[in-house]
Structures are given as C-alpha cells and as structure tokens.
Amino acid sequence: MFTPEMLESIKKVEATRPGRMGMEPKRMTADEKDALLKAYHPDYREDGFAEIQIGPNKGQKAPAELTHLLHSNSRLLHTQVDLDKIDYDVDVLVIGGGGAGASAAIEAHAAGANVMIATKLRIGDANTMMAEGGIQAADKENDSPVQHYLDAFGGGHFAARPELLRRLVMEAPDAIQWLNRLGVMFDKDSEGTMVTTHGGGTSRKRMHACKDYSGAEIMRTLRDEVLNRKIPVAEFTCAVELLKDEKGQVAGAVLLNLETEDYLVARAKTVILATGGAGRLHYQGFPTSNHYGATADGLILGYRAGAPLLYQDTIQYHPTGVAYPSQIFGALVTEKVRSLGAMLVNVEGEAFMHPLETRDVAAASIIRECSDRKKGVTTPLGSGVWLDTPMIELLGGEGTIEKRIPAMLRMYLNYGIDMRRQPILVYPTLHYQNGGLEIGGDGFTKAIPNLLVAGEAVGGIHGRNRLMGNSLLDIIVFGRNAGKAAAARAKEIVLGTANLDHVEAYAEALSAAGIATGDVSPLLLPKYARHER
Amino acid sequence: MENMVNVYFFGKKYSVPADLTIMTAMEYAGYTLKRGCGCRHGFCGACATVYRIKGKNELKTCLACQTQVEEGMYVASIPYFPTDKRTYEIEDLKADQRVMMELYPEIYSCIGCNACTNACTQNLNVMQYIAYAQRGEFEKCAEESFDCIGCGCCSVRCPAGISHPMVGVLARRLTGKYIAPESAHLNKRVEEIHEGAYDSLIEQIMQKPITEMQELYNTREIEK
Numbered sequence: 240m241f242t243p244e245m246l247e248s249i250k251k252v253e254a255t256r257p258g259r260m261g262m263e264p265k266r267m268t269a270d271e272k273d274a275l276l277k278a279y280h281p282d283y284r285e286d287g288f289a290e291i292q293i294g295p296n297k298g299q300k301a302p303a304e305l306t307h308l309l310h311s312n313s314r315l316l317h318t319q320v321d322l323d324k325i326d327y328d329v330d331v332l333v334i335g336g337g338g339a340g341a342s343a344a345i346e347a348h349a350a351g352a353n354v355m356i357a358t359k360l361r362i363g364d365a366n367t368m369m370a371e372g373g374i375q376a377a378d379k380e381n382d383s384p385v386q387h388y389l390d391a392f393g394g395g396h397f398a399a400r401p402e403l404l405r406r407l408v409m410e411a412p413d414a415i416q417w418l419n420r421l422g423v424m425f426d427k428d429s430e431g432t433m434v435t436t437h438g439g440g441t442s443r444k445r446m447h448a449c450k451d452y453s454g455a456e457i458m459r460t461l462r463d464e465v466l467n468r469k470i471p472v473a474e475f476t477c478a479v480e481l482l483k484d485e486k487g488q489v490a491g492a493v494l495l496n497l498e499t500e501d502y503l504v505a506r507a508k509t510v511i512l513a514t515g516g517a518g519r520l521h522y523q524g525f526p527t528s529n530h531y532g533a534t535a536d537g538l539i540l541g542y543r544a545g546a547p548l549l550y551q552d553t554i555q556y557h558p559t560g561v562a563y564p565s566q567i568f569g570a571l572v573t574e575k576v577r578s579l580g581a582m583l584v585n586v587e588g589e590a591f592m593h594p595l596e597t598r599d600v601a602a603a604s605i606i607r608e609c610s611d612r613k614k615g616v617t618t619p620l621g622s623g624v625w626l627d628t629p630m631i632e633l634l635g636g637e638g639t640i641e642k643r644i645p646a647m648l649r650m651y652l653n654y655g656i657d658m659r660r661q662p663i664l665v666y667p668t669l670h671y672q673n674g675g676l677e678i679g680g681d682g683f684t685k686a687i688p689n690l691l692v693a694g695e696a697v698g699g700i701h702g703r704n705r706l707m708g709n710s711l712l713d714i715i716v717f718g719r720n721a722g723k724a725a726a727a728r729a730k731e732i733v734l735g736t737a738n739l740d741h742v743e744a745y746a747e748a749l750s751a752a753g754i755a756t757g758d759v760s761p762l763l764l765p766k767y768a769r770h771e772r
Numbered sequence: 773m774e775n776m777v778n779v780y781f782f783g784k785k786y787s788v789p790a791d792l793t794i795m796t797a798m799e800y801a802g803y804t805l806k807r808g809c810g811c812r813h814g815f816c817g818a819c820a821t822v823y824r825i826k827g828k829n830e831l832k833t834c835l836a837c838q839t840q841v842e843e844g845m846y847v848a849s850i851p852y853f854p855t856d857k858r859t860y861e862i863e864d865l866k867a868d869q870r871v872m873m874e875l876y877p878e879i880y881s882c883i884g885c886n887a888c889t890n891a892c893t894q895n896l897n898v899m900q901y902i903a904y905a906q907r908g909e910f911e912k913c914a915e916e917s918f919d920c921i922g923c924g925c926c927s928v929r930c931p932a933g934i935s936h937p938m939v940g941v942l943a944r945r946l947t948g949k950y951i952a953p954e955s956a957h958l959n960k961r962v963e964e965i966h967e968g969a970y971d972s973l974i975e976q977i978m979q980k981p982i983t984e985m986q987e988l989y990n991t992r993e994i995e996k
Contacts, residue, residue, distance in 0.1 A: 269990050364810040364818060378961040381995065385973045393989030401978040409974060412961040422862060422945025424914060424952065431953030442994045452919060455815050456944070459922065463941050467859045475806065497806055530811040566793050566840055570813040645919055649894065650814060653838055764806070767799040 240655045245563075245664070248616050251588030252625050252662050259582060260633060264593045272600050279603035279610070281667075282553055282703075287523040293748040295547035295686070302554065304520040308539055308760040312749060313742045315480050316759075320493055320502045322482065322737045327473070329353045330729035331722070332491055332507035334478045334537065337365025338454070338711065339694025340513035341461035342718030343725070344470050352726035354470055357494050357505060359477035359514075359532045359763065363462045366515055366529055366671075366695060367714060370454025371573035371646060372438065373446040374715075375708035376411035379435060382443040384408040391709055394440040394597045395673075395702025398550065402680035403700045407709065407716055414715040415447060423460045424449055436578040438707030440597035446708045451573050451644040454711055476503065477536065477763055480742060481510060481544045481690070484735030489544060489690045491737060497763070508732040509689045509725040512537040513718065516672040516695040519765040525669040526569025528557055536761035537696040541676045543745050546684040549698035550674030555705055558583075558601035560668020562616075562623025564654045569668045574598070574707040575644060576626060580634040584625040584662065585614035591624075599704040602667040609666065616664055623664035632659050673705055674698035682721040689732050693721040777843040780826075794836035794847055795819055807851035814838045817923035817937075820850040820893070833891045833925040853924040855935040860942075867950040869908030876939050879906055881932040888926035888936055894919050898926045898936050905939050911951050913943035 241249065267275065277283050289306040291299055301309065331347040333340045336358030347354040356362060377387040387408040392399050415433075419425060426434040426448050435444045449456035465472065478492040482504070491507040514537030518529025527533070542548060559572040577583070577594040583601070585591050585608050592604045605624050609615030615622035631639050640648050640659050651658045675698035678684055682691045694714040701709060749755070775790040781798055788797040795809060810818025819836035826844035836849060858875040865871055872879060879902050888898035897916055904913035917940030926936040964970065980988070 269986070360810060361818065364816055369811045369813055369815045376958075378955070378958045380957065383973070384965065384970050385977050386992075388974060388977055389985070389989055389992060392985060393992075397982050397985055397989075405974055405978060409965055409970065412958055412965060416958055416962050419955070419958070420949060422948040424918070424944050424948035425955075427952055427955060429953065431955045432957060433955050437995070442992050444995055450918065452815075455921065456918075459941055460945060460948070463857075463945065464862070466857060467861065469859065528813065530813075530816070531805070531809050565791055566796075567813070567838075646815070649919070650838070654840075764804065766804075767796075768802050768804040769800050770802055 245616060248586045249661060252584050252627055255588035256627065256630065259590050260630065264582070264590045266593045267596060267600065275603045275607065276599060279606045280599055281523050281525070281556055284523060288552060292752045292754060294542055295545065296551065299552070301551040302520070302522040304522055305517065305535055305538070305551065307756055307758070308535065308762060309542055310749060310754045311756045311758040311760040312746050313480055313543065314759040315493060315739060315742055316746050320504065322504055324504060325506050326503040327355055327505040329355045329505065329507050331509050331511065331725045332357065332505050333511045333513055334492060335513035335515060335694070336362035336472060337513060337515050337694060338367030338458055338461060338714035339718035340511070341465050342715050343511050343513060343693055343722035345461065345464055345468065346719045346722030347726040348468050348470050350723055350726035352729055356465070356470060356472045357476045357478055357492070358472065358474055359497065359536070361474050362465065362472050363458050364530055364532060365458065366533060367454045367711065368458045369528065369530060369571065370711050371451040371571060372575040372578070373448035373453045373708045374415065374711035375438070375441070375445050375706065376415045376447060376712065377408065377443065377445050378412045378415065378433065379443065379445065382445055384411065386443055387411065387445065390440060390442050391701065391706055394706045395704050398702030400699040403678070406680055406720065407700055407713055410716045411712055414712060414719070417719070418457060418460070418715065421460050421464055423457055426450065436575065437595055438574055438578060439595045439601060440706045446578065448575065451575055451646045457711060478540060479761065480739060481540050482737040482739065483544060483741050484737055486735050487687065488732065488734065489687055490734050506734070506737060508729040508734060509691065511691045511693055511721045511725055512541055512676065512696050513693045514696050518669045522554055522669055525556065525667070526560060527669040528560055528569060528571035529669070531765070534762040534765060535672070536763065537692070538675060539761040541684065541690065541692065544687060544690070544741055546686045546690060547677050548674060549677035550703060551698065553673040553703040554669065555598055555671035555673055556602040556667040557670035558598055558605055558667050559626055559665040562621065562666035563618040563664040565620055566654060567650060568620055570650065571668065571670070572626060572647060572663065572665055573644065576628060576631070576647060579631045579639065579643060581630050582627045584627050586616045587614060597704055597706065605667055618664060621666060623666040625662040626665045627662045628658040629660060629662065671695065671705055671710060673701055673703055682717060682724045689728055691721045691725050693717040777841055779841050780846045782848055783846065788841055790841065792841055794821055794839050794841055797841045808836065808849040812837045815921055817921040818851070820853070820923040820925050821847060822850060823847045833893055835893045835923060850924070850928060853928055855924050855927050855938055857935065857938045862945055862949060865946065867910055867946045871946065872905050872908065872939070875942065878932055878934050879939060882934065883932060885931060887929040887931070891925040891929040893923050893925055894921060896920060901940060902934065902936060905943055910943045910946045913940065914947035917943060
C-alpha cells in the first residue's frame with residue numbers, strides 16, 4: 240500500500256512510460272563513472288573506515304565495524320579448552336555450509352577424503368540460498384571465456400588477481416555442467432539451449448538462471464548431494480578459532496555448539512574457510528540483503544591465524560534493495576528485474592541512468608538522485624527511486640513477471656503491492672564483500688600451507704566490484720577446487736601438536752598497540768535483540 | 773506514539789510495534805534468535821511458524837520473516853521438523869515411476885485432505901505436486917514444487933507422514949538431470965576448454981598492460 244505522495248509520483252512514472260519504452264538511456268563514459276563513484280559511492284566515505292593497527296594488513300583501512308572486530312580478542316583468550324580431547328578427527332574440515340562449503344565437501348568426498356562440514360546455522364543457511372538472478376558462464380556461440388574475463392576485469396576496476404579470474408572464467412562452463420548433472424534445473428528452451436540474459440556490465444548475454452530462485456535451486460541440490468553422500472554436517476556448530484601446530488600449519492578448529500555453548504575440538508589436516516560475507520555488520524548503517532549469519536567470522540579467524548586480507552575496503556552495495564515497505568527493507572530486488580527491462584526512474588518519472596550499469600555505478604547514481612539531486616521518493620525509512628516493473632510485462636508480454644521472477648512478485652504481493660501493475664521503490668543495500676582473505680590460484684592462503692578459502696570469504700577474484708552472476712559462479716568454481724586441493728594436500732600433511740599460541744600472540748600485539756575494544760570476535764550472531772534494561 | 777499490538781510468543785504476552793514482522797517483533801521483545809532464523813528474506817524456510825488469532829479457530833502457518841504481526845496473535849515457531857529425507861545415488865537413478873515407489877512409498881498413502889496445500893507458506897499446490905509424483909510425472913512435479921523453500925509446514929500438517937519438500941527435491945533433480953534436454957552449446961564449450969582452445973587467448977589477455985585493458989573494455993561491443 241503506497242502513500243498518497245508515492246501514488247502522485249507513480250502517475251508521473253506512468254505518464255513518461257510510453258515515451259521511455261522505445262528508448263535506451265545513454266551509458267556513462269569512463270570519466271563520468273569515476274567522478275560519480277568518488278562523489279557518491281559509500282566506499283569513498285572516509286568516516287566509514289578505520290585503520291587496521293596490527294597484523295599482516297597493518298596500516299590499511301577496512302570498514303570501521305570490521306576493524307573493530309579485527310581489533311577484538313578471541314573469546315578463548317582466558318578460556319581453558321582441553322585440546323587433547325578430540326571430538327572430530329578429519330582430513331578436511333569445511334567451515335561454512337553455503338554453496339562454497341557444500342561444493343568443497345562434495346569434491347573432497349569424491350576424492351576419497353574424510354571430510355566434514357561445521358556450520359553456524361543449518362546447511363544452506365547462506366547467501367547462496369538468497370542469490371536470485373543467476374550465474375555467468377561463457378558457453379554461447381558469440382561468447383568466450385576471454386570476453387567474460389574482459390567484462391569481469393573491467394567491471395572490477397582492473398584490480399582482480401589475473402590467476403584467480405582466469406580460473407573463474409575458464410572453469411565456468413564446467414561448473415554449469417557439473418551443476419546440471421547434479422540435477423539443477425536451469426532455464427532452457429525445448430532444444431536445451433540455456434535461456435541467458437544480460438547483467439549489469441556484461442557484454443554478452445551469459446546469465447544462466449533458475450527463475451529467480453537460482454541460488455536456492457543450486458543450494459538445495461548441493462545440500463541434497465551432501466546428505467546423500469552422508470558427509471557429516473555439524474549444524475549450529477560454529478568455528479570460534481583455528482588451531483595451529485608448531486610447524487605453523489593449521490591443525491583444525493575449536494568449535495562452539497551454539498545451543499549448549501560447549502566447546503568442541505576438530506582436528507583436521509586441512510581447513511577450508513567458506514564462511515561467506517559480512518552484510519550483518521551493517522557497514523555505514525546500511526540495511527543488508529544478506530542472511531542472518533553473515534558476520535565475517537572467517538575473516539577474523541584467518542587474520543588472527545596470520546592470513547592476510549585483500550581489498551577488505553571494498554564493499555558491494557546492491558543498487559536495488561527494497562526501500563518500501565519497511566517490513567522487507569533492505570531485501571534484495573534481483574538485478575534480473577533490470578535485465579528483463581525495468582528502468583530506474585526518479586520521483587519526476589525521469590529515467591536518470593542506463594539500467595544496466597555495473598552495480599557500484601548504479602548504487603552511486605541512485606544515492607546521488609536521492610541526495611544532492613533531491614529527486615528521490617520519500618519513504619518512512621529514508622528515500623528511494625522507482626524501478627519501473629510494469630515495463631517488463633509490456634516488453635516481454637503479460638505473465639513474464641510471474642514466469643521469470645516469481646519470488647519478487649510473491650514478496651511484494653505479501654504487502655499488497657502488485658509489481659506487474661505498479662512500480663516498486665528501491666535503494667542500495669549492503670550486498671557483498673568484494674574483499675576477503677587472499678589466496679593463490681590453487682585456493683590456498685599464501686601464509687599458511689594447509690589453509691584454504693573459498694566463496695565470499697575470498698578477496699581478489701573480482702577486484703574492487705563484482706558483476707552479477709559471478710558470485711554464484713565463484714562459490715562453485717573455487718569451492719570445488721578447494722575441496723579437491725584440500726583432499727590432495729591432506730595426504731601430505733603430518734600434523735604436530737595443536738595449540739592456540741597465535742591467540743595469545745594476537746592479544747599481546749593488540750595490547751602493545753594500546754587497543755582494547757572490550758568485545759570479543761568473531762561476532763557469530765548480530766545483536767538484534769532489544770533489551771529495555 | 774507508535775501503534776502497538778499485543779502478541780503472544782509461546783503464550784507469553786508482549787506489546788510490540790504493529791509494523792514489525794513476527795521475527796523482528798521477537799527481537800523487539802528481547803529474543804536472540806539462534807534457531808528459527810535464517811535468510812530473513814523468505815528464501816530459506818528456517819522460520820516456519822504457526823499462529824492463531826485470539827478468538828478465531830483457524831490455525832495458520834507462515835514464515836516469521838515475511839509476516840506482519842497482528843493483534844491477538846498466538847505464535848509458536850517450528851525451527852525444526854523431522855522430515856524424512858531418503859538417500860540415493862543420483863547417478864544410479866532412472867526417471868521412472870518406480871523411483872518414488874521405492875524411495876518415498878508413503879506418498880501413495882495420501883488421503884487427499886489438502887492440508888499440505890493449505891499450510892504452504894509459498895501458496896504452492898502441494899497436494900497436486902505429490903499427485904504428479906505418484907504418477908511419475910516428474911517434470912510437472914518439479915515445476916509445481918519449484919518455488920518450495922523447504923519450511924516443512926506441509927509435512928507438519930500431513931496425516932500420512934509425507935515429507936513433501938524432499939519429494940520435490942528428488943523430482944527436480946530427476947528433471948534437471950534426466951528429463952530436460954542436454955545443452956549442446958554447453959557441452960561443446962566445456963570440451964573446447966578442456967582441449968585447450970582458449971589457453972593461449974586467455975594467457976594473452978592476462979599479460980596485457982592495464983591501459984590496453986581499459987581501452988579494450990571501454991570500447992567493447994555490447995550485445996543488444
């Protein structure tokens with residue numbers, strides 16, 4: 240139910256719609272994009288960041304909330320955990336039960352390793368499940384992995400690590416084939432040709448999808464496969480610290496049963512951190528499209544154990560989060576809505592930008608429209624711009640929305656808004672952590688020889704911005720690779736005695752730098768409970 | 773003054789702002805959620821919930837993250853339900869009717885009460901997709917169940933003890949793997965890459981200086 244002011248503005252959107260139908264708003268030049276980002280993208284807001292004062296990335300900046308956690312001590316610092324009492328003893332410990340973790344576990348298992356998953360919530364409680372729009376792969380005649388490389392490299396501001404990006408694009412078709420053979424139902428025509436669309440910043444239509452439940456369809460298939468293989472999954476069991484040995488290797492992790500609050504010890508020859516993103520840290524006060532557990536836990540664990548971060552200062556704000564109604568504030572409105580033809584329109588009904596610019600440019604442009612240009616639509620929680628969804632039905636025919644983006648339709652219908660008839664209000668939402676722990680092309684951290692990272696916890700695959708559809712791709716490509724590499728490495732590893740000395744050393748470094756936050760990290764769960772006293 | 777409503781979490785009364793969802797209302801009341809909270813945006817099924825409005829007989833099912841609170845709402849969450857997933861080797865299955873008979877025989881005990889459909893938080897026609905599964909019409913079952921998020925409310929209400937979401941997953945995997953046509957262009961590209969057709973091209977682009985990459989990127993042709 241829209242407010243009277245919103246309904247007035249909708250009339251303007253409707254009035255300009257026929258004129259906008261035939262036109263394509265002009266794309267920005269490289270210089271225009273640079274200037275826009277510097278002026279309006281949240282990554283350029285100095286006060287949103289703080290300098291990291293200890294560890295491998297000392298002197299660099301990170302979002303203030305992340306720096307705070309990096310500057311906090313382990314909850315195990317003054318806690319006695321008997322490391323000789325081993326609860327789990329495995330070749331490969333996968334921390335995280337999302338798409339990357341599940342892919343890794345399946346491949347490690349296929350390679351014959353003794354593998355387990357420990358995950359904070361349930362297997363599948365992950366950003367993977369919520370990815371709507373699709374997954375990229377250059378598998379059409381007019382496309383190639385080289386073209387995919389160019390799009391991703393440019394879209395990421397030429398900062399991606401070439402050896403990582405190479406793997407991403409070269410193994411993309413294989414990832415799609417692997418998923419398809421596991422039974423993922425991709426959108427295809429009757430001949431078997433994949434139905435593919437554009438995403439922001441793509442030069443070819445290479446976005447594969449499973450309606451707008453792409454991530455959910457992938458995740459529930461991977462979860463089913465993990466369970467079929469009887470891979471042990473410890474749910475509601477989060478890692479609170481990595482274990483190391485006297486050789487500087489990781490030796491497993493200390494886990495916490497979230498419900499009983501008992502600690503458990505997992506000994507492992509290799510560890511894969513697949514803990515996902517950080518949206519629930521709400522950088523700069525933004526709402527988030529992320530799941531409840533996205534609190535950057537893996538970054539904290541890895542950093543404390545000595546693994547460096549890369550591009551930890553670049554965050555993706557998805558341009559189209561829900562701005563209204565407040566019950567779903569910050570929820571993702573898939574980019575596919577724009578792929579299917581919906582334009583971004585301001586309060587006056589003007590299309591103020593090309594709808595398929597990259598995400599960082601689109602987010603900055605919306606923020607400019609709502610701030611300095613004062614052409615946003617006022618909402619109870621701030622402001623937003625229109626995403627002119629009725630255009631999709633006009634362009635693709637009646638029923639297109641129900642067929643191609645049923646989750647979006649359902650989400651809005653819950654609150655009495657029919658996006659087939661009326662436009663919807665959007666504003667940027669905290670969506671993705673571009674940076675993370677640094678890895679080499681083989682998936683291992685450079686500092687620790689048997690520690691791997693996969694999925695959103697990795698930094699460097701995408702550079703300083705990520706294209707739509709390259710995240711679902713990266714969790715599969717790098718998840719699978721990590722599983723295979725860990726299984727192989729486990730055969731060579733001889734573990735020493737597990738210890739938590741690095742936790743002590745970290746505490747000393749904090750103390751020497753005069754830092755005392757009074758909090759412990761990783762955060763594990765966001766603090767949403769309101770307490771009157 | 774905010775518009776407040778009275779809700780009852782597990783029978784205990786709380787006064788909460790009327791514009792909250794059940795999930796955010798629980799947090800407003802002071803709960804730190806561990807179970808019963810997942811994606812918070814209607815995709816994961818973690819927050820299956822049953823409620824009844826005081827004075828009304830009807831028992832309703834919903835997702836706590838997608839449902840606004842109402843006055844007099846008596847709420848209980850169902851953070852876990854023992855649905856019964858059968859294990860199988862997907863490579864060894866065939867997409868014929870016997871698969872369901874062997875793995876999920878209880879679907880043939882469906883009494884047609886439609887409680888599953890009435891309970892579905894996604895408004896799916898659950899009983900219909902179970903009927904398709906009974907008949908071995910996996911593609912139809914897959915399509916009808918596609919938007920299932922696995923909250924399990926259907927199974928909670930089923931007198932025959934059917935684990936509907938698990939039946940849907942199996943039907944979709946059979947459809948995706950065995951029934952939907954193969955993608956020739958995909959298989960061709962995978963083969964080309966394995967044969968090394970792009971090795972030198974990707975090496976070349978990786979070696980290019982940034983200025984050249986910028987030029988290439990800014991002038992690249994974009995498919996209409």
